[in-house]
Amino acid sequence: MLQVSGLSGGYGDIRVLWDVDLRVRPGRVTAVLGRNGAGKTSLLNAVAGFPPGVTGGTITFDGRDVTGMAPHRRVRAGLGYVQEGKQVFRQRTVEDNLLLGGFTLARSGLGRWTGGRKRSPARREALDRQYERFPMLAERRHTVAGSLSGGQQQMLAIAQALMPAPRLLMLDEPSAGLAPVIAAEVFEMITVLRADGLSILLVEQVVEYAMRVADDVAVVDNGRIAAAGDARSFDDTAVINEIYLGAGSR
Amino acid sequence: MTTLSASRENPPGGNPRAGNTAVPALLRGGRPLAGALLTILVLVAPLLGLNDYWARTVLLVAILSLQVSGLNIVLGHAGELAVGQVFLYAVGAYVTGYLGVSHGITDAGVIVVCAIACAVVVGLITGIPGLRLGGWSLAMLTFFLVLIIPNLVKVLESFTGGANGLAPPVPTLFGTPLGRDALYMLIVAVTAVWFLVARNLILSRHGNAFLVLKQSPVLAGSLGVSVFRLKLLVYVTGAIPACLAGVMFAWLDGFIAPETFTFTMALSILAASIVGGSTSIYGALAGAAIVQLGQQSFSSFQDWQLLIYGAFLLVAGILLADGLTGLVRGRARRIVRRFGVAAPAGRSAAPADAGPADLGALPGARLRTKALCKSFGGNQALREVTVEAEPGQVTALIGPNASGKTTLLNLVCGFYRPTSGTVELGGRELGGQRPYRIARAGIARTFQTPLIPSGMTTKAFVATGRYVSHRVRVPAAVLRLPAFRRGFAADDAEAVRLLGLLGIADVADREVDSLPLGTRRLVEVARALAARPAVFLFDEVGSGLDEGDLAGLERAIRMIRDAGGTVVLVEHNFPLVLGLADRIHVLSQGGLLVSGTPAEIQADPRVLAEYTGSNAAGKTIGSEG
Amino acid sequence: MTTIWAGLATGALYSLVAIGYNVVLLASGVVNFANAYLIMIGTFLAYVCLVDWGLPVAAAIPLTGLAVAVIAVVEERIAIRPLLNRQGGHAALITTVGVGTLLGGIAAKVWGTEPVRVPSPFSAEPLTLLGGTIQRNDLVLILLVLALGVGLHLWSRRTLLGLASLATAENRQAAQARGLNVRALGLGAFALAGLIAGLFAVFVAGRTYAHFHLGETLALFGFVAIAIGGSGSQLGGLIGGFAIGLLYAVTARYVGDSYPQIVVFAVFLLILLTRPRGLFGGAAERQV
Incomplete structure (x- = not known):
């Protein structure tokens, strides 16, 4: 599904990714663990086409080399990305947010310039699908996104990314800033999505949540892959000690 | 490439900031001497047989360079585009005429003083509204000023003579009318004096503060600098030379017509500024000379000037951030880097293992938040957080991502206003005040991504921490009074000493923006120390540091604590926190989860649960730490 | 009433510039100083089409529109695109002023510095309306600008692309992550702004003549309209433009010919001083 090989990159002079190899297999959840500043978000950003700039290595998605591709074209290729920090359009309504999520479903040519927001049947269908999956959003479709609670915004961000029916969904810290009950709901949703056959690349700080859904695990430290493997063969306690309390590095 | 050499060699003294200069240029004698000699040479040129055409050319260049200098100060140092020099030029001319x-006032001294007063008034009237937003608003406002000149001249016809113009009498000095040569010398002398003033101002801590301001208003605010007031100071200062230029012009031509003050002239000033390099002091002279000679040498310049200026602004805006001198400087720096010419190490490097005694006592104070709340829209980022940080202790604030740590920090620093609750420093309420006020009250901070300006040495950057606490007034800097020299020497010595305490004295003379991330963090700590604040807020100060840097940092933090400072660490690096903190507050989902000593925190199952998920709560943290 | 009509006609010009500013501002976050200069070039191109080539109005208007759109696209490529990856600074301010100056210089060089009368598509016979007289051309200009402003406002709320433009203005990276091609959007905004400038040039020229200095005044007054209306608000800019136009006409009529610009300038200062985000704008909280 997704194959990252020997990826290096950085912001200007500051290098943040060193020779990273990562593989996401179809229909599985791959969790990337690591302490803050380890390079988890940088890795997702690079895969999605955002800075840090890639200085070496390749990113292959569905057999296609997407390494130098513009971010919007990666979305069209089927790569969905839910950024860290509930990046919804706060001044727009829930429904507008979802419709924007389905931007790539728009008709080509003139239709997109003049077409009403809901004219495209494909977008309409996608919208109905998300409302079905997230009834809470259907109830609040005309609410301005900025006035939703944190958990609702996170759900909206996920629903937005699901609009164009991606084949791989990348989630960056979906539990950040959420109460445990709400975070549990978010992860419940991830389980549902996996059951639907979606491949998922998950970055998560809370090991327990990540382990609940992960099939494969990769541990990032100092911009490098420190360990990778099947989730069942991973010992949580060792992982916790290793990456959060720095038992290994200090 | 002729222009390159012109901008490099013509200015008296060249650009003193060029390259990785080790010795502070302003304390060196050689170049100012060369400048003085060159000034004298130009001054006496008529006696040496300079003909009328060239004498007039020299004066026109001088007058234009004053206007360009006014723009340079604002554009190059406050980072704001203000093109109202033409308006001030008109004000100066009409004041002289009126x-x-x-x-019947013709005394040059009186006129100059009146013109400066007018410049200040105009600067305040337009600067206060224009600088509220800055950027496009200020640019448009100043363009607008140029546009309304003809209308104002007409409306104020009784003062300005309207479309007929004004013919000011020959200026006098101490009662003697100035002849042609005397006028020449006066104009050259005034120009030279202005450039000396500008140089002294820019090559001082004020100039460094301007640079900080240009590159990061956030940093300027946390240094205790009121961004608005400093910008206004720069803007008003920049108004003065433009107004003086108008005075000189009125003397030189002996006639003022409203058609002189055009939009095109504003563009020519902008073009000259960019040619010469907006951040350079003497670039104004080079730029003015190029534009003036261009205008005079080609008879069809008038027809083509809009095209030339337009093309020029376009190309310059894309290619060069700092004009030609910037290009030269950038290339020089690259060469230095490529050939590994390291800057000489600091001369007075303190030993790296200096003890706490070296820091002296810090005036620590208790920082306390009471039921602090902050919400953004429907999102409650922080609820009812009550925490304390005591002097002589290291207090750590930890918590997972988005738990509210940064929000709390921004509330304390004044970048956010609390929705409710209070922030107190030593019993004094600080909540809701502007960042610079809070910084002045004694709170210094470092940034998650270090805010590092370009174009200054590390020790100059560290010394910006003292800009407010050890203030040297502008006149003292301009006149190079003993107070300034003392302040400068003290700033330097203190900066080098602090860098030494952190074990990085060797970078004191390097350009600060060339340093690697780890060193930048330590430099920020030194910068915070330089202000000798009561409270230190370190935001993720440990991230991205290698073992060596981390050790230096830990030693510095212990030193600050032992000297009586209040240290607040906002940190993800759990081992670092466990090793350093006297007290730890754990935030979670915007609320305070638990407070306690490192041992208590380590043993608290809730903390582990917070970091790892509820089911892991049963497991203990382990034996390390 | 004649004064009010004159004010509205002048105001329509300022609103038109404000609309052009907003179109670009929303999609790429840049104030395109050269926007008013695009209108200025448009008036000359309209002259070329109508007089030099003798084309009918129906052909001249779209042709001018296309030509100016092309110029705007070229501007985006050379003056804006290279700056996109650079952080901060006022480079776009300098380059767009440069483009404007360049266009002014070209106009002066090609068509001279004297105002050129562009034949109006309407008869010079003034209309009497609501107790005042107004040129047919001016009335059409007012109505068209009103329609354009309201139309763009609705377009940005109702169509997906309009929505995308608002979203990009709010959060550029999030827009990219949703599959929006923000670069194309920026380029499209310049093209649209150029197209508008070109299409309206004939009617603008009918009121002002074609003159190489036209750009400066329009650029500044259009900006004041935005300052009043709040940046990015099409309706605000529309109202701001007409408000200034009326203020201008009333001052010129009752105070004196030399005063309108000074009064508008004073209003500008006052707005910046008291409501720097515009009368219709909200406050934003700063983040570190």
Whole structure:
């Protein structure tokens, strides 16, 4: 599904990714663990086409080399990305947010310039699908996104990314800033999505949540892959000690 | 490439900030001497047989360079585009004309003082509204000023003579009318004096503060600098030379017509500024000379000037951030880097293992938040957080991502206003005040991504921490009074000493923006120390540091604590926190989860649960730490 | 009433510039100083089409529109695109002023510095309306600008692309992550702004003549309209433009010919001083 090989990159002079190899297999959840500043978000950003700039290595998605591709074209290729920090359009309504999520479903040519927001049947269908999956959003479709609670915004961000029916969904810290009950709901949703056959690349700080859904695990430290493997063969306690309390590095 | 050499060699003294200069240029004697000699040479040129055409050319260049200098100060140092020099130029000219024609005042000294006063008034009237937003608003406002000149001249016809113009009488000095040569010398002398003033101002801590301001208003605010007031100071200062230029012009031509003050002239000033390099002091002279000679040498310049200026602004805006001198400087720096010419190490490097005694006592104070709340829209980022940080202790604030740590920090620093609750420093309420006020009250901070300006040495950057606490007034800097020299020497010595305490004295003379991330963090700590604040807020100060840097940092933090400072660490690096903190507050989902000593925190199952998920709560943290 | 009509006609010009500013501002976050200069070039191109080539109005208007759109696209490529990856600074301010100056210089060089009368598509016979007289051309200009402003406002709320433009203005990276091609959007905004400038040039020229200095005044007054209306608000800019136009006409009529610009300038200062985000704008909280 997704194959990252020997990826290096950085912001200007500051290098943040060193020779990273990562593989996401179809229909599985791959969790990337690591302490803050380890390079988890940088890795997702690079895969999605955002800075840090890639200085070496390749990113292959569905057999296609997407390494130098513009971010919007990666979305069209089927790569969905839910950024860290509930990046919804706060001044727009829930429904507008979802419709924007389905931007790539728009008709080509003139239709997109003049077409009403809901004219495209494909977008309409996608919208109905998300409302079905997230009834809470259907109830609040005309609410301005900025006035939703944190958990609702996170759900909206996920629903937005699901609009164009991606084949791989990348989630960056979906539990950040959420109460445990709400975070549990978010992860419940991830389980549902996996059951639907979606491949998922998950970055998560809370090991327990990540382990609940992960099939494969990769541990990032100092911009490098420190360990990778099947989730069942991973010992949580060792992982916790290793990456959060720095038992290994200090 | 002729222009390159012109901008490099013509200015008296060249650009003192060029390259990785080790010795502070302003304390060196050689170049100012060369400048003085060159000034004298130009001054006496008529006696050496300079003909009228060239004498007039020299004066026109001088007058244009004053206007360009006014723009450079604002554009190059406050980072704001203000093109109202033409308006001030008109003000200067009309003040001269009005005083001479209506009141018979011809004394050059009186006129210059009046013109400066007018410049300040105009600067304040337009600067206060324009600088509220800055950027496009200020640019448009100043363009607009140029546009309304003809209308104002007409409306104020009784003062300005309207479309007929004004003919100011010949200026006098101490009662003697100035002849042609004397006028020449006066104009050259005034120009030279202005450039000396500008140089002294820019090559001082004020100039460094301007640079900080240009590159990061956030940093300027946390240094205790009121961004608005400093910008206004720069803007008003920049108004003065433009107004003086108008005075000189009125003397030189002896006639003022409203058609002189055009939009095109504003563009020519902008073009000259960019040619010469907006951040350079003497670039104004080079730029003015190029534009003036261009205008005079080609008879069809008038027809083509809009095209030339337009093309020029376009190309310059894309290619060069700092004009030609910037290009030269950038290339020089690259060469230095490529050939590994390291800057000489600091001369007075303190030993790396300096003890706490070296820091002296810090005036620590208790920082306390009471039921602090902050919400953004429907999102409650922080609820009812009550925490304390005591002097002589290291207090750590930890918590997972988005738990509210940064929000709390921004509330304390004044970048956010609390929705409710209070922030107190030593019993004094600080909540809701502007960042610079809070910084002045004694709170210094470092940033998650270090805010590092370009174009200054590390020790100059560290010394910006003292800009407010050890203030040297502008006149002292301009006149290079003993107070300034003392302040400068003390700033330097203190900066080098602090860098030494952190074990990085060797970078004191390097350009600060060339340093690697780890060193930048330590430099920020030194910068915070330089202000000798009561409270230190370190935001993720440990991230991205290698073992060596981390050790230096830990030693510095212990030193600050032992000297009586209040240290607040906002940190993800759990081992670092466990090793350093006297007290730890754990935030979670915007609320305070638990407070306690490192041992208590380590043993608290809730903390582990917070970091790892509820089911892991049963497991203990382990034996390390 | 004649004064009010004159004010509205002048105001329509300022609103038109404000609309052009907003179109670009929303999609790429840049104030395109050269926007008013695009209108200025448009008036000359309209002259070329109508007089030099003798084309009918129906052909001249779209042709001018296309030509100016092309110029705007070229501007985006050379003056804006290279700056996109650079952080901060006022480079776009300098380059767009440069483009404007360049266009002014070209106009002066090609068509001279004297105002050129562009034949109006309407008869010079003034209309009497609501107790005042107004040129047919001016009335059409007012109505068209009103329609354009309201139309763009609705377009940005109702169509997906309009929505995308608002979203990009709010959060550029999030827009990219949703599959929006923000670069194309920026380029499209310049093209649209150029197209508008070109299409309206004939009617603008009918009121002002074609003159190489036209750009400066329009650029500044259009900006004041935005300052009043709040940046990015099409309706605000529309109202701001007409408000200034009326203020201008009333001052010129009752105070004196030399005063309108000074009064508008004073209003500008006052707005910046008291409501720097515009009368219709909200406050934003700063983040570190």
